[in-house]
Amino acid sequence: MEEPEDRGQETEEGRGKQEAGSRKQEEGAGETGERENPDSPVTTQNSKLSSAAARSATPNSKLLTPLLGLGCYWAILEEAHITMLAIDPAYQHQGLGQALLHALMSSAHQRGLERATLEVRLSNQAALALYQKFDFREAGRRRRYYPDNGEDALVLWRGGLQAPEFSDHVAVWQRQVDHRLHETGWQLTDGRSSSV
Incomplete structure (x- = not known):
């Protein structure tokens, strides 16, 4: 079975993403204070969600119904x-x-x-x-x-x-x-x- 020709070949865009990710890792922690793996969409998404949650940590109490x-x-x-x-x-x-x-x-x-x-x-x-x-x-x-x-x-x-x-x-x-x-x-x- 033949492998596709472009498998394993780097593109200019791919190298740019990897280099940017490496720089971010070297710079230290991400927005949440934790080190991020730039190749992991889960980590990136979690960081974004955590940041959004932190910004809206105080709920609108007028919208809450008390649990009796x-x-x-x-x-x-x-x-x-x-x-x-x-x-x-x-x-x-x-x-x-x-x-x-x-x-x-x-x-x-x-x-x-x-x-x-x-x-x-x-x-x-x-x-x-x-x-x-x-x-x-x-x-x-x-x-x-x-x-x-x-x-x-x-x-x-x-x-x-x-x-x-x-x-x-x-x-x-x-x-x-x-x-x-x-x-x-x-x-x-x-x-x-x-x-x-």
């Missing part, structure tokens, strides 16, 4: 394992955690999941009271589960998500959530809360 809470679960086989349910401390005790837990349980029911589980700190009495409202029961304990202080976690479990009466529970919880949010000045609209 977050809830999520993993769907594992027939189980909804609630991995996070958190409310900004400034917004706790206003029914937002109850609204998120209701949304998670409703979603798990709609997805056909049969049970829900979670871990909670033994000392988190407010969370334990919330989970009891949703009929979670203690299933076990994980000793020294939390690495920050070695605190135990309670494993809570709620079955029957596909039982016929579960839809009734969801409806009751919805009324409780609506009432609690109304009491604290929040209103659910299209799945999002807003202050009234």
Whole structure:
């Protein structure tokens, strides 16, 4: 098989690029303070992106929407394992955690999941009271589960998500959530809360 004739031949333009790249390497660091490989488009692009990010490091706070809470679960086989349910401390005790837990349980029911589980700190009495409202029961304990202080976690479990009466529970919880949010000045609209 023959190789193309021009393979390996330098062009005037190619030499110019290589020489410019060598000079840049000799001069030291690029815009980001790191040495760049002039032949790598990735390094060059990253440098440009880093520089652009540095110039616009202060976001326009008027465009940002504050995150008041977050809830999520993993769907594992027939189980909804609630991995996070958190409310900004400034917004706790206003029914937002109850609204998120209701949304998670409703979603798990709609997805056909049969049970829900979670871990909670033994000392988190407010969370334990919330989970009891949703009929979670203690299933076990994980000793020294939390690495920050070695605190135990309670494993809570709620079955029957596909039982016929579960839809009734969801409806009751919805009324409780609506009432609690109304009491604290929040209103659910299209799945999002807003202050009234």
